[in-house]
Amino acid sequence: MYIRDTIAAVSTPPGNGGIGIIRVSGDQAAAVGNTVFTSVSDGGLVSHRFSFGTIRDAATGEMVDEAMAVYMRSPRSYTREDVLELHCHGGWLVVERVLALVLACGVRLADPGEFTRRAFLNGRIDLIQAEAVMDIIASKSEAALQLAQRQREGALSKRIDEVRECLLQALALVEAYIDFPEDDLGQTDEVAIAASVDSAQTMITDLLATFEEGRIVREGISVLIAGKPNAGKSSLLNRLLNENRAIVTHIPGTTRDIIEETISFEGLAIRFLDTAGIRHTNDLVEQEGINRTMEKVPQADLILAVFDGSREFSQEDQMLLDALAECRIIAVVNKSDLPQRLVLPAANRFLATVMVTALSGDGVDSLKQTVCRQFLHISATDSREFISLSRARHRDALVSADVYLSRFCAGLPERNLELLALDLRGALDSVGTVTGQTATDDVLDRIFSSFCIGK
Amino acid sequence: MITCEQIYDVIVVGAGHAGCEAALASARMDCRTLLLTINLDAIALMSCNPSIGGLAKGHLVKEIDALGGEMAKNIDATGIQFRILNTKKGPAVRASRAQADKQLYRLRMKRVLEQQKNLDLKQGEVTSLCLDGAAVCGVELRSGISYLSKTVIVTTGTFMRGLIHIGLNNYPGGRAGDQPSVGLSDQLRQLGFQVGRLKTGTPARLDARSIDFSKLETQFGDSPPRPFSLSTERITMPQMPCHIAYTNQRSHDIIRSGLDRSPLYSGVIEGIGPRYCPSIEDKVVRFPDKDRHQTFIEPEGLDTIEVYPSGMSTSLPIDIQIAFYRSIVGLERVEIMRPAYAIEYDYVDPIQLHSSLETKTVKNLYHAGQINGTSGYEEAAGQGLIAGINAALRVRGSDPLVLTRSQAYIGVMIDDLVTLGTKEPYRMFTSRAEYRLLLREDNADLRLRDIGHQLGLVSEQEYLRFAEKRCKISEEMERISITRLQNTVQQTAVLVRLGLQDIQKGTTFEQLLRRSEVCYDDLIELDPVSRETSEAIREQVEIQTKYKGYIDRQLEQVEQSKKVESTRIPEGLDYAAVKSLTTEVREKLSKNRPDTLGQASRIPGVTPAAISILAIVLKSSSWKGNS
């Protein structure tokens, strides 16, 4: 068997606030638990039972944190090894400190994803599951969780099977004319071949579209609020954040004054970029703040362009729109409670136009819904039925299949069957890498069931 | 029991298409070889259709030839119609096919065997293998004599426990007119081999005098006929046409009326038949909407009135056979000379073989041909050649020859057989080859001649001829890559005629040739040097230039898969201990016992995830214990 040294790591994302979990896996897990953790009840850790207690620095005896601990004996654990989890309450610093104590017991810091890799190696989960689990670990919101869940249940595999089915049909048609020139098969049925390829390509395109959706569900979307001073950006931001105070997170970035605010709405994580610029300039006429906002434009999935509805469209507004020429924009017309004097030029330039009163909060919910709708198909999110391609590997496989199919279509008029077959096979092999199937026998099956062949 | 004193290096059991190639290869590789067969008058007999080649099969024949086998030479010397199929399609899927004079084919092969140094040819039925521990050491014959040897190659074709069916009548036979082989497969089963049952069939042989050929379409061969073998200068045999006829609704009604007496449909036959060679009753039942089925009426030879109606095999009773053949236009008065029949026989699942065709269970024992579940002369011959080579290499103490999937159809076939086994008769198709563009008939010599030469199967003289050709090809490739259009008055005129007036001066001939509207023959008009180039060189240069992009892409894929293909899995690896594999995958791997990671990846149900796990497991140096 392979050597199982014991590994440890913090298994909650940094900065998530609340509880920090330190996970230890390997033969020494119990020993580590007994060293760093002291249960308030009758000592010792019982497998699969939470106990409450304290974490102490064994060297000094100093108490570091109050904590819950759970010990899971092999094989009934995530990695199928002995596992210890320490749930700490203190902040980030405390969690770091506890990890240091654990490592001091002689265990090794885990590599990224190593727990999942062990789970995978020990047969706890398969590769697709492992990838989905990696997604769960990274997922910030419930839709991402559900997406990961559904992927595990094979909705993706099923849809890919349908793609494969079409491609096999097309390939069988092509191959039959290559391998059985002396059989009485009639003319090459190019129409049927093209039709099968066409439906496969449509499905692939749809799946690829959901990849973008999958990425968005997993990673959340980035939104930038822009507008001339006094349009009401900061009050809008406060409104957007207010109702979700409980799950607002503050993630210190690399630069001190770039702060991201994240809210979760309808299961979609929405991240507001560079809000520091908005909040701290306090709507002062300050070119600096605007410049900083503009730097963030390329990172944004969406721009909320805020206008003051009580004033006429100004040159500054125009400058802003010019600067955002290539962006996806929702126009937010603020101060809808006042008499309206704004006339927005070229309204169809916007994805949508939403009226709000930032001060009172009127229209803010509708704005949020509008934002979500830009990224998730309404019906899809409602029924939770959409299939998303969320792993880059799957996406690459389909992109490569799509490239083959495009070449196939381009080559169709030349009727060079064995080159066409090459492209179809390439597409099939690409698709097969998602689900692990090879084509030859299935193609032969189809040939023999579709054509009467044989001398 | 009498034991012959001489110890042979190689004994080959069965002188069918596999056995002949096996025996010739080992004898030519200087091994003392004995070829035993039930009937010396039925050597290399074509049990079914009197033809060699076709799609993928023609490829096999050319590969056998490049490696130094006999099949191509034999058909060239005895073929009575030659055709290249798929000429309108690309070079990779063009294939040669020939009609044989069946008797001449067999007689010539017998003569070649008789003249072969190191080769003894004897009549006799092998009833069991002699064993020395876990290794084979000889064979025992029904006559009571045994022969000893270092290696044994079994190529029994359709003979082991052969059972012939005509309607509900059946009787033991290895093929119509031949004794079956009884006892050998029982012993193999006792030794632990998994022995299964397959079925195949053949049409009736008809009397040509009773056919009205004026009512049939005539199909002539190519003129001039192109030979299979690199060694054949010209085809000198007289050439004959085939004829095409069709069944009709009435034929199908007659067939349906006899189904209740079909051994297939009444459940008498238990063996599995080939889907690609269905009997006529299968075709009618499975494709009820098809209003006619085509048949080629093929001559069985120059000097015989027997003809073979391809695609019309059946196991229906004789009265239905007569009625149904006579329902075909042109065959209204036809007489049957030999009835159609089906045959069931024992085969040994090839999953129990290494890639060398040596069995995993018994050392020094090789299986080749139909015993491995294949069907077809070419498939048999390809395996026979490899088994013969590998038995000889074993005698020499050398590593076996294993052709890869990117090297040869023979490699694809053997890899398919030993990796996946087979539950129905296996036939070669070009679609089985993932590197089809690399495995062309036209480059079989470029792929395999070196190997044949190194093994000692290709004579110095023949090899020199090849080496010279290869050299000329690369010289010409080089030349056209540096020769540029000068746009002389004469060249411009030619370009205008080809509709290529827009082509720039200075364009290389290679660039020109890459265009779909240009072929090498056009170069001849542009440039006097090209005129000197021989046909064979022109063909290669044109194909290699035109398909360069595609060929390079396939070569790249070959390169990418090399790592997986060359990762060996230790023979005793305990899959049950690899807990991360699903139970299903573990079972499959334990059953198939692939030799390499590449083979494992081709087992259905073994996912890329499973392959990643295996790769990790094999790499992890700490995984020593169980292997």
Ligand SMILES: Cc1cc2nc3c(=O)[nH]c(=O)nc-3n(C[C@H](O)[C@H](O)[C@H](O)COP(=O)(O)OP(=O)(O)OC[C@H]3O[C@@H](n4cnc5c(N)ncnc54)[C@H](O)[C@@H]3O)c2cc1C
């Ligand atoms: C009825 C019938 C229908 C067929 N139909 C088709 C078809 O439609 N398409 C197709 O591609 N192929 C068909 N074939 C198969 C084709 O004939 C074989 O695939 C091919 O001949 C196999 O070659 P082989 O060398 O393995 O065996 P064979 O050509 O069968 O030769 C076996 C040889 O071994 C000898 N032998 C057997 N047992 C012993 C023993 N114990 N001791 C000594 N000698 C022994 C036999 O005498 C024989 O010479 C058919 C064969 C038959 C009989």
